[in-house]
Amino acid sequence: MTDPLASLTLEAAHEHCRALQDALGRFRRHHLDRIAEWGGHLAAVLPVGGRLLAAGNGGSAAQAQHLTAELVGRYQRERPAFSAISLHAETSSVTAIGNDYGFDQVYARQVTAHGRPGDVLVLLSTSGRSANLIAAAVTARRAGLRVWALTGPRPNPLAEAADEALCVEAGSTATVQETHLVAVHLLCECFDAAVAAGPPTRAAGAAAPVAVRRRMS
Numbered sequence: 333m334t335d336p337l338a339s340l341t342l343e344a345a346h347e348h349c350r351a352l353q354d355a356l357g358r359f360r361r362h363h364l365d366r367i368a369e370w371g372g373h374l375a376a377v378l379p380v381g382g383r384l385l386a387a388g389n390g391g392s393a394a395q396a397q398h399l400t401a402e403l404v405g406r407y408q409r410e411r412p413a414f415s416a417i418s419l420h421a422e423t424s425s426v427t428a429i430g431n432d433y434g435f436d437q438v439y440a441r442q443v444t445a446h447g448r449p450g451d452v453l454v455l456l457s458t459s460g461r462s463a464n465l466i467a468a469a470v471t472a473r474r475a476g477l478r479v480w481a482l483t484g485p486r487p488n489p490l491a492e493a494a495d496e497a498l499c500v501e502a503g504s505t506a507t508v509q510e511t512h513l514v515a516v517h518l519l520c521e522c523f524d525a526a527v528a529a530g531p532p533t534r535a536a537g538a539a540a541p542v543a544v545r546r547r548m549s
Contacts, residue, residue, distance in 0.1 A: 348506070355502040355511045363498050367515060370480060370496075371522020377452060378403070378414040379527065385447055385477075387419040387439045387468060388456035391509050392482075396456050397421055399516045407520040411527055417446060419468075439468035449476030457481070458508040460488025460499070469493035482515055484508040 378384065384403060386396035400416035419442045420426060429441045443453060453472040455465045460483035469479045470493055481494035484502065491497035500511045 348504075351502065351504055351507045352510055355500060355507050356514060358501055359511055359514065363515070364518070366496065366498055367518045368522050371519055371524075372526045373478070374452060374519070374523045375526030375529075377450060378416075378523075379412070379531070381415075383415040383417065383446065383448070383451045384454060385417050385419055385443060385451065385472075386454040386456070387465060389420070389462050389464070392456035392458060392512070393418070393420040395509065395512050395516055396454065398513070399454060399519070402516070402520045403523075407517075407524050409524055409528070411524060419443070419446075436463045436467050439464050440471040443468050443472045443477070444475065447472055447475050447477045450478070452478045452480065455479065455481045455490060455494065456483075456512055457488075457490050458484045458505045458512075460484055460486075460490040460497075462490065466490050466493050482512045 386400050388396040397418040400418045403414045403416035419439045425442060426438045429438045455469060457465050466489055472479050479494040481490045481497040483491050483497055483499050486499045491499055498515060500508045502508050
C-alpha cells in the first residue's frame with residue numbers, strides 16, 4: 333500500500349524540479365548571450381585593476397558573496413586573484429551606516445567609498461524592489477560604474493535602475509534564487525574562459541588608469 337504522505341512529498345519535489353527546469357529553459361533561451369557578454373566585460377575590467385562590487389539581501393546576499401568568493405579565490409581553474417567585494421559582508425560598515433543614515437543607504441554609501449568609474453556593481457534581488465539596492469544602483473551609475481541586476485520577473489524598479497538586468501521569469505522565490513545561482517556560475521565560467529583566452533581589449537566604459545589610480549590611492 334502506498335504511503336499517502338510519501339506520495340505527497342514526492343509530488344512536491346517533482347513540482348519544484350519542474351518549475352526549476354522550466355525557468356532554466358527560459359534562461360538558456362533568452363539570457364545566455366547576456367551572461368557571455370558580462371563575462372567578457374569583466375575580463376576587460378578586472379585584470380587591469382578594476383573592481384567588482386556586489387550586494388543583496390537575505391539569500392541574495394549569500395549568492396552575491398558566492399560570486400565575489402569565486403573571483404577572489406578561483407572558480408574551476410587556477411588563475412590570478414581579482415578584486416571583488418561583497419558590500420553586505422562589511423558588517424561594521426553596514427550597521428554603522430544603517431544606524432547613522434538609514435538602511436536604504438547601507439550599500440549606496442559603500443559604493444561611493446569603494447567604487448571608481450569603470451568598475452562593475454552586481455545587485456541580486458528576487459523581487460527587484462529592495463530600496464537599498466535601488467539606491468546603490470542610482471549612486472553607482474552617477475559615479476560611472478556599470479550596474480548589472482539579477483532579479484525576478486519584470487517589471488521591477490531595480491531592473492529599471494540598472495544599466496542591464498537579467499530577470500528570471502518564475503513564480504517562486506526559490507526558483508528565482510536557484511536560477512540566479514546558475515547565472516553566477518555561468519558568469520564565472522565565461523569570465524574564466526575570456527581571461528584564459530588572453531589579454532582582453534579594454535571594455536567600453538572602463539576607465540583606462542584604474543590600476544594606476546588604485547596603486548596611488
